[in-house]
Amino acid sequence: MNRLLEIKDVYAKTEEKEILKGLNLTVNKGEVHVIMGSNGAGKSTLANAIMGHPRYKVTSGEILFEEENIIDIKTDERARKGIFLSFQTPEEVPGITVEGLLRSARMSITGKPIKLRSFRTELKEKLELLQFDESYAARYLNVGFSGGEKKKNEIIQMMLLNPKLVVLDETDSGLDVDAVKIVSNGINQFKNEENAVIIITHNSKMLEYLRPDYVHILLDGKIVKTGDASLAKEVIDNGFADFKDIVRS
Amino acid sequence: MEKKKTIIEDLDRGIYDIKNEDKFSYKTKTGLTREVILDISEKKSEPEWMTEFRLKSLQIYNEIELPAWGPALDELDMDNIVIYVKPDTQMNSDWSEVPEEIKDTFEKLGIPKAERESLAGVGAQYDSEVVYHSIKEDLVKQGVIYTDMESAIIEYEDIIKEYFMKLVPPSDHKFVALHGAVWSGGSFVYVPEGVEVDIPLQSYFRLNSPGAGQFEHTLIILEKNAKLHFIEGCSAPKYNVTNLHAGCVELYIKEGATLRYSTIENWSRNMLNLNTKRAVVEKNGTIEWVSGSFGSKISMLYPMSILKGENAKSEFTGITFAGKDQYLDTGTKVVHAAPYTSSAISTKSISKSGGTAVYRGSVTVTENAHHAKSVISCESLMLDDLSRSDTIPVLDIRNNEVEIGHEAKIGRISDDTIYYLMTRGISEEEAKAMIVRGFADPIAKELPLEYAVEMNNLIKLELEGTIG
Numbered sequence: 053m054n055r056l057l058e059i060k061d062v063y064a065k066t067e068e069k070e071i072l073k074g075l076n077l078t079v080n081k082g083e084v085h086v087i088m089g090s091n092g093a094g095k096s097t098l099a100n101a102i103m104g105h106p107r108y109k110v111t112s113g114e115i116l117f118e119e120e121n122i123i124d125i126k127t128d129e130r131a132r133k134g135i136f137l138s139f140q141t142p143e144e145v146p147g148i149t150v151e152g153l154l155r156s157a158r159m160s161i162t163g164k165p166i167k168l169r170s171f172r173t174e175l176k177e178k179l180e181l182l183q184f185d186e187s188y189a190a191r192y193l194n195v196g197f198s199g200g201e202k203k204k205n206e207i208i209q210m211m212l213l214n215p216k217l218v219v220l221d222e223t224d225s226g227l228d229v230d231a232v233k234i235v236s237n238g239i240n241q242f243k244n245e246e247n248a249v250i251i252i253t254h255n256s257k258m259l260e261y262l263r264p265d266y267v268h269i270l271l272d273g274k275i276v277k278t279g280d281a282s283l284a285k286e287v288i289d290n291g292f293a294d295f296k297d298i299v300r301s
Numbered sequence: 302m303e304k305k306k307t308i309i310e311d312l313d314r315g316i317y318d319i320k321n322e323d324k325f326s327y328k329t330k331t332g333l334t335r336e337v338i339l340d341i342s343e344k345k346s347e348p349e350w351m352t353e354f355r356l357k358s359l360q361i362y363n364e365i366e367l368p369a370w371g372p373a374l375d376e377l378d379m380d381n382i383v384i385y386v387k388p389d390t391q392m393n394s395d396w397s398e399v400p401e402e403i404k405d406t407f408e409k410l411g412i413p414k415a416e417r418e419s420l421a422g423v424g425a426q427y428d429s430e431v432v433y434h435s436i437k438e439d440l441v442k443q444g445v446i447y448t449d450m451e452s453a454i455i456e457y458e459d460i461i462k463e464y465f466m467k468l469v470p471p472s473d474h475k476f477v478a479l480h481g482a483v484w485s486g487g488s489f490v491y492v493p494e495g496v497e498v499d500i501p502l503q504s505y506f507r508l509n510s511p512g513a514g515q516f517e518h519t520l521i522i523l524e525k526n527a528k529l530h531f532i533e534g535c536s537a538p539k540y541n542v543t544n545l546h547a548g549c550v551e552l553y554i555k556e557g558a559t560l561r562y563s564t565i566e567n568w569s570r571n572m573l574n575l576n577t578k579r580a581v582v583e584k585n586g587t588i589e590w591v592s593g594s595f596g597s598k599i600s601m602l603y604p605m606s607i608l609k610g611e612n613a614k615s616e617f618t619g620i621t622f623a624g625k626d627q628y629l630d631t632g633t634k635v636v637h638a639a640p641y642t643s644s645a646i647s648t649k650s651i652s653k654s655g656g657t658a659v660y661r662g663s664v665t666v667t668e669n670a671h672h673a674k675s676v677i678s679c680e681s682l683m684l685d686d687l688s689r690s691d692t693i694p695v696l697d698i699r700n701n702e703v704e705i706g707h708e709a710k711i712g713r714i715s716d717d718t719i720y721y722l723m724t725r726g727i728s729e730e731e732a733k734a735m736i737v738r739g740f741a742d743p744i745a746k747e748l749p750l751e752y753a754v755e756m757n758n759l760i761k762l763e764l765e766g767t768i769g
């Protein structure tokens with residue numbers, strides 16, 4: 053089976069405001085999708101609807117993950133099924149270390165105890181890849197981290213938890229050129245024929261390093277156009293103005 | 302989803318709740334009378350000055366009112382408290398001579414194991430008397446004394462007479478007056494000049510007898526440049542009657558000496574814990590308090606540091622966990638009475654299921670204590686809308702050349718943090734437990750390892766099935 057995610061005519065709202073208005077999206081294994089849209093188009097709502105945030109209610113439609121409707125399934129179980137969300141603003145959690153979180157998360161997801169030695173080796177490897185000092189493993193999660201470090205830490209979590217479907221919510225925003233390169237490198241190493249990545253962005257920084265199979269334009273809660281990488285270039289050159297006409301017509 | 306519901310009153314506290322049969326060789330009648338006190342003093346074959354001291358304290362007790370602030374103490378009825386319960390054994394220095402049942406209790410509490418593995422000496426009190434005391438031979442050779450107060454008063458009468466309840470006089474408040482009248486058991490530690498005791502000493506206080514009071518007295522003297530880590534543990538099984546704990550701790554820290562005093566208090570929920578602890582610190586000396594309050598129905602506990610000499614230091618690290626029907630009023634007091642003295646206070650409290658956790662503390666800086674420094678940080682976490690948390694800091698600063706910082710935070714577990722952890726596959730319940738453990742983590746790091754483990758277990762026990 054090749055199909056990983058199928059979003060069918062989804063309407064979703066937060067605090068009584070309807071944000072997604074009949075969204076459709078299909079993601080197969082091995083694919084990289086980019087979703088572009090201006091502020092308020094519904095990008096983060098889409099990410100949170102896939103992950104099951106309690107404040108975002110799906111009012112109609114279906115979200116199928118590996119052919120199972122996950123709309124009524126809690127967030128932690130979705131994560132255990134293999135969905136991962138890289139946050140736009142990762143939470144700071146005093147008292148829980150980077151390594152502590154990863155160990156708890158990995159145990160929850162695999163349902164097996166951790167082999168500490170190989171886990172540590174793996175963690176060290178990923179820290180190096182994302183150009184973190186080893187000492188970060190013992191630091192409290194995201195506490196005192198710069199914006200870029202928080203995003204890089206999300207990528208480390210992604211790599212160690214090895215999900216099937218990854219949603220990167222504005223991972224490139226606030227990153228400098230070097231950090232974009234480092235993060236993209238991590239994503240490229242993670243990516244294979246068995247998993248898929250959805251990149252939500254409103255700019256193009258990461259697209260120089262990641263080769264998207266599809267680019268979608270999200271406006272006013274709907275995908276209004278789908279194309280290949282060249283569509284992204286079009287948006288970068290001309291903005292979203294052209295697509296807004298599509299919505300109106 | 303099926304949820305496991307645990308009612309707090311029925312919490313299985315494991316070993317802490319194992320009740321032994323109430324065996325004793327002697328027990329006073331309930332209530333507080335002159336006869337009871339004379340009786341205790343006679344049983345202990347004390348010197349006359351101590352008998353007089355007790356009677357004078359009783360007189361003070363009868364004259365002082367209950368505190369007009371803090372939790373209500375209406376349920377305390379001294380007529381129903383058994384003041385003195387002598388266990389059915391003598392003080393022993395050999396475990397094998399401790400009666401089987403008592404030995405078994407301490408075994409389960411892990412005391413002899415800790416002694417073998419990580420302690421330089423151990424004292425164990427059961428109800429009103431110390432049943433076991435030991436100290437490593439090489440410390441004895443260096444002149445270190447670690448013994449029960451009853452032996453100390455015979456063997457080191459001059460020292461005890463000089464120091465006993467001089468730092469905490471019976472006139473201070475009602476419960477130290479009570480303590481002065483009825484004290485029994487506790488430990489005496491003396492570390493001579495320049496001696497550094499690298500491995501901790503630990504005294505454990507177990508109250509088994511229902512409706513009884515425990516009034517142990519701990520007196521520690523550190524001579525110049527001496528060093529010690531003293532650990533105090535306490536617990537009791539739960540009964541339906543009120544038990545009372547009114548101990549007293551006096552710590553004398555001489556020039557350049559350092560004392561770390563760690564406590565994990567895990568009394569049962571029928572206990573009124575009205576304890577008084579005080580340290581006086583001379584020039585360049587340091588007191589480090591580490592305090593964990595988990596049990597009891599009501600606690601009023603404010604360890605106090607008097608920084609008497611230049612450059613004396615006090616550090617206080619405390620955590621309080623108040624569950625259903627618990628009112629834990631805790632904090633610390635510091636008096637900066639000399640120049641260049643410094644204090645650091647860091648407290649955390651967790652309240653849940655209607656529990657009340659109050660931080661109450663004071664920092665006083667006298668006129669002459671220029672360049673005094675104090676940093677105070679109090680954080681509270683409330684796990685539900687039923688629980689209460691308060692911070693009552695008092696600052697009394699009497700000169701201008703001081704540096705004082707105060708920070709207080711009262712909060713709840715953030716939904717966003719729970720969601721974040723859940724996106725990593727962690728269940729809601731475990732996410733909350735992780736956040737609470739994380740909140741307590743900086744304090745756990747200060748605790749002796751086995752107590753840190755115990756604290757985490759307690760948090761787990763407290764949270765299981767009760768939130769989410």
